[in-house]
Amino acid sequence: MSTAVADCPQGWCTGGACDGARLDSLLTPDARWLWEQLAARADKSGEPSMTGGTTMITAPAESGQRAAVLGLVGSRILLAGERRRIRLEELTLRLRQHGAHLTPGAVAAHAAGRALGSTAAERARQSARTATLRKLRARLTGALPDHARLRPSDEAWEELHRTGRVARILQHPAPEQLLKAAAEVLRLLPPQGRIDRRMLAFKAAGDPHSLDAGTDLAGLVLAEAAAAGLTAAGTPPRTAWGCLGVDLDRLGGGLLSLGVHPDGWLVPSRFPLVLPRATLAEVSWPAPPHADGWVFVTENPSVTTAAIELNPAIPVRLLCTVGTPSAAELDALARLADSGWNIAVRADFDASGIQHMRAALRVVPTAHPWRMNADDYVRSLHPDPFQPTPLDTERLPETGWDPAVHTAMRARGRPAYEEALLDDLLDDIRRGHPHPHPRPNP
Incomplete structure (x- = not known):
């Protein structure tokens, strides 16, 4: 009559492998490294008992730890850092001297304090x-x-x-x-x-x-x-x-307009107006009053707010994207250029601002980068910022209109903002063209 094998009281090993086993002499602090390596192997393989095949072990630097397992992994001395392949069948036979049903996996499970094979089981699930x-x-x-x-x-x-x-x-x-x-x-x-x-x-x-x-x-x-x-x-x-x-919200977003409006619209001077995307998709633009007519395009509403305060006698023509320009907004700028207007466009000196510039120049290739060169960037840097925000130089797009901008921004590692050049921008708006005055587009 066969004797039934009891289940593991802790549920860590299978088939009652630890029943009647003497584990204290195996689970010493110096031998723990061996069981940790075997536990990691069992987790990956999904084989909790590890009674067959081979596995690699790496000997620790401490001589006492290496000596603690010599009777289990062979009689040849282990060297510090040595990688040795051991046969699990032989290790199992040696462990059976400590328990009739003991397996390498069972000892490793008790050393780890958990059931093994979880990684492989989870991977299978x-x-x-x-x-x-x-x-x-x-x-x-x-x-x-x-x-x-x-x-x-x-x-x-x-x-x-x-x-x-x-x-x-x-x-x-x-x-x-x-x-x-x-x-x-x-x-x-x-x-x-x-x-x-x-x-x-x-x-x-x-x-x-x-x-x-x-x-x-x-x-x-x-x-x-x-x-x-x-x-x-x-x-x-x-x-x-x-x-x-x-x-996305065709009646939201759009362009903030000051002094440049769709053809046929009558809007009071210095009256800021939001042209939503639904409107931009349908309107046409008037032709400029002369060949050297400029429309300034900015990213930040603060520039528009400041431009409202300029002398009412000065004809201000300013559009603000209020952040990232949408495809509808860029298309409206392209149609504005097709109507004969010269476009001067700028944004913040940060990753998103550079991306805005690239998108605008791609859709409106005749547009003029407005105070967006390397010198402008350096002049825009705050001399003593409070908790300065680092620039993500790894995600910084190239600046095809002036490669020196990209070089300078990577070197300085800080963003710079439109507000720093506000006085210069307002001077350009007063003059009616960007500085330096580029040749009008043919």
Whole structure:
């Protein structure tokens, strides 16, 4: 009659491997390094007993620690830092002198104070979970209508995996619902025309804010667009949504206008006016009164506020993007240039400001960088800033209009702001052209 093997009282080892074993002589402080290495190996392999095969161990520097395991890993002396391959079957036989059912994994589990194999088990669970979610996504995307604006492919899942989006899906408290909501957003995207983001969010998920910036749902939809090649890496969210036919607050944002207004509009002098994106998409601009007519474009409303106080007899023509310019705003600037106006554009000397300049000069290649050279940057630096903000030089875009700007900003490592040059900017606005006065565009 066989004798039943008791389970481990702590639940750390399997099959009652520790039943009746004498562990004290094995679990000494000097021998602990061996069991820690074996525990790490068991976690990765998913084999909690470790009774077969081989494994590598690395000997510690302390001679007493090496001597403590010589009878277990062989009689040859271990050298400090030596890597030695040991046969787990032989180690198991030596351990059986301390317990009839003892295994290397059981001793390592008691040394670690936990059950082993957790890493491999968790990896297996994650793999199975990922496969299940991939099948669900394939089924949901396969059910999208033929006219869908975006139909994610199964191959694009690998791109989502590479960029870390799949990991974020797995971390979501309800990943299946997240995938279903994303599929509903894709189903509701207009094949042609436009839709308001809040309305789309409400129709797809019952919450007008479910597609706001930073939400998991918005991140997944935009990641699908990027994986499908509809948007490029690093595309600003507003632009990316625009590529999907989704508008973000068409009546918000836009250009803050002072002295330059759409054709046919009658606006009192020095009356600041916000031209929302919906308006900008439809208006036309008047031609300049003469060939050397300039419109100044700035990033910060503080410049507009100061320009309001200029002599009313001075014709001020100023547009402010109030931060990052949208595609609609840049298109409006391009049409302004097409109407015959010379465009002088500037922004803050920071990563986003340089990106604004690059976008504006790409869409309006005839625009003139307005006080945006290296000397202007150096003059804009505050002499004694309180808790100065460091410049993220690794993400600083190139400054094609003047490479010296990029060099100077990387060297100084600090951002600089439009307000520092306010007096100079107002002088240019008074004169009606940027300094130095460039030759008008042909």
